[in-house]
Amino acid sequence: MNHPRDAAGLVDGNELQRFMQAALERCGVDDAARQAVAKALLTASRMGTDSHGLRLLPHYVAAVQGGRIKPRPEMRFTRRLPGTGFLDAGDGFGHRAGYVAIDHAMAMADEVGIGAVAVGHSSHFGAAGCYALEAAERGYVGLSFCNADALVSVHQGKHAFHGTNPIAFAAPVPGQKPYLLDMATSSIPWNRVKQYAAIDHELPSNVVVDAHGKLTTDPHLARSLLPLGGTDFGFKGAGLAGMVEVLSATLTGMIHGFRMVPMTGEDMATPRGVGHFFLVMRPDAFVEREVYDRGMVGYLQDLRAQPAQEGAEVLAPGDREWRCQAHRDANGVPLDSANVAAYSALAQSLEIPPLVFLGEK
Numbered sequence: 001m002n003h004p005r006d007a008a009g010l011v012d013g014n015e016l017q018r019f020m021q022a023a024l025e026r027c028g029v030d031d032a033a034r035q036a037v038a039k040a041l042l043t044a045s046r047m048g049t050d051s052h053g054l055r056l057l058p059h060y061v062a063a064v065q066g067g068r069i070k071p072r073p074e075m076r077f078t079r080r081l082p083g084t085g086f087l088d089a090g091d092g093f094g095h096r097a098g099y100v101a102i103d104h105a106m107a108m109a110d111e112v113g114i115g116a117v118a119v120g121h122s123s124h125f126g127a128a129g130c131y132a133l134e135a136a137e138r139g140y141v142g143l144s145f146c147n148a149d150a151l152v153s154v155h156q157g158k159h160a161f162h163g164t165n166p167i168a169f170a171a172p173v174p175g176q177k178p179y180l181l182d183m184a185t186s187s188i189p190w191n192r193v194k195q196y197a198a199i200d201h202e203l204p205s206n207v208v209v210d211a212h213g214k215l216t217t218d219p220h221l222a223r224s225l226l227p228l229g230g231t232d233f234g235f236k237g238a239g240l241a242g243m244v245e246v247l248s249a250t251l252t253g254m255i256h257g258f259r260m261v262p263m264t265g266e267d268m269a270t271p272r273g274v275g276h277f278f279l280v281m282r283p284d285a286f287v288e289r290e291v292y293d294r295g296m297v298g299y300l301q302d303l304r305a306q307p308a309q310e311g312a313e314v315l316a317p318g319d320r321e322w323r324c325q326a327h328r329d330a331n332g333v334p335l336d337s338a339n340v341a342a343y344s345a346l347a348q349s350l351e352i353p354p355l356v357f358l359g360e361k
Contacts, residue, residue: 008340009357010332017042019343019355020057026350027064029071029093036096037126044127045333048324049182051191052127054335058342059264060093060124061350066268068261069093069123077104082112086252087119091271094125098144098276102131105280106140113285119276120252124148124263128168129182135280136170136178143279144168147248149260149272152186152225152241155234158213160224163257164189165244170318172283173300174293180318185241186225193222194264198338206230247277332358 020038029037037060045053063069073092077100079085085104089097101117108115125131128144135142148163164184171179187207196203197219207230208222209215215231216222228237249256252275261272283292300316308314328334335343335355347354 007334008337022352033096040095040126047321089122094123098131118252128166132168132170141281145277155238162241165241248275
């Protein structure tokens with residue numbers, strides 16, 4: 001779990017959702033997009049993916065106010081073949097585009113067993129796992145991919161070339177929470193660097209380099225992430241990032257991440273042209289559903305039963321997130337000191353009721 005190290009307050013999920021939607025409404029964002037953004041950010045924060053959760057709201061507000069993201073876009077979906085389609089997101093919120101694309105992919109999967117949707121003219125969509133999870137919670141196998149601006153060095157390269165280019169995969173499990181893999185193809189997400197810089201915490205070793213291409217653990221000096229695998233095996237992460245680039249940029253007709261307007265920076269007016277790719281499959285399009293269900297349960301039983309190293313525990317992808325979600329649903333979502341300050345500033349600038357923390361009246 002990516003718990004903020006200096007949690008300064010706890011907030012109920014419903015209160016967070018209220019604040020997020022109120023902030024976006026003041027920016028003129030339409031109801032469907034407000035709901036999608038709040039849902040995606042809250043999902044990430046509840047599961048402990050703090051780098052892609054509530055901390056992103058101030059950035060999104062700035063992007064709408066600057067004109068980068070359209071608050072009321074005209075999205076257009078074109079079904080090109082029985083199992084494929086293209087969604088033009090109209091330079092709106094990637095969260096709304098992601099949920100709409102997954103809905104279209106599931107509808108096609110209902111008809112032909114599989115549905116794939118390429119999304120163009122979009123923006124940052126938060127945590128990729130939100131959309132794969134949406135499919136899995138409704139009984140489908142789901143995958144989601146997204147390209148991003150250059151923040152990750154290629155293996156043995158000096159400078160950033162790929163984005164963090166996430167991969168998410170989710171599969172339903174009868175009687176249990178879904179199997180959920182949500183990972184960046186970089187060593188860590190760039191938002192983790194920003195999060196640690198905001199609270200002045202040191203980064204792990206072998207995950208970022210400075211302006212000279214030298215390893216550093218100081219988040220303030222970080223200029224590029226290393227690909228998954230670090231200095232020795234980064235060719236694996238770089239290869240996966242390239243795969244995501246092809247799916248998210250080439251198949252959508254969007255520009256590649258190396259030429260994309262940076263997510264952070266002074267230009268908050270130019271749409272970034274982010275691309276996404278979603279794939280949904282019906283398990284019973286391949287084997288009988290009971291065969292699939294039995295196989296998933298048996299696989300996870302065997303996985304979790306494997307002997308662990310001393311002081312450790314063998315977990316399936318998603319187990320840690322579901323534990324964190326249960327804990328935060330019961331006790332509140334933590335905000336670090338930087339987020340407390342950012343949300344207070346938002347409330348003042350947008351003239352909306354401030355965030356109410358647990359224990360406050």
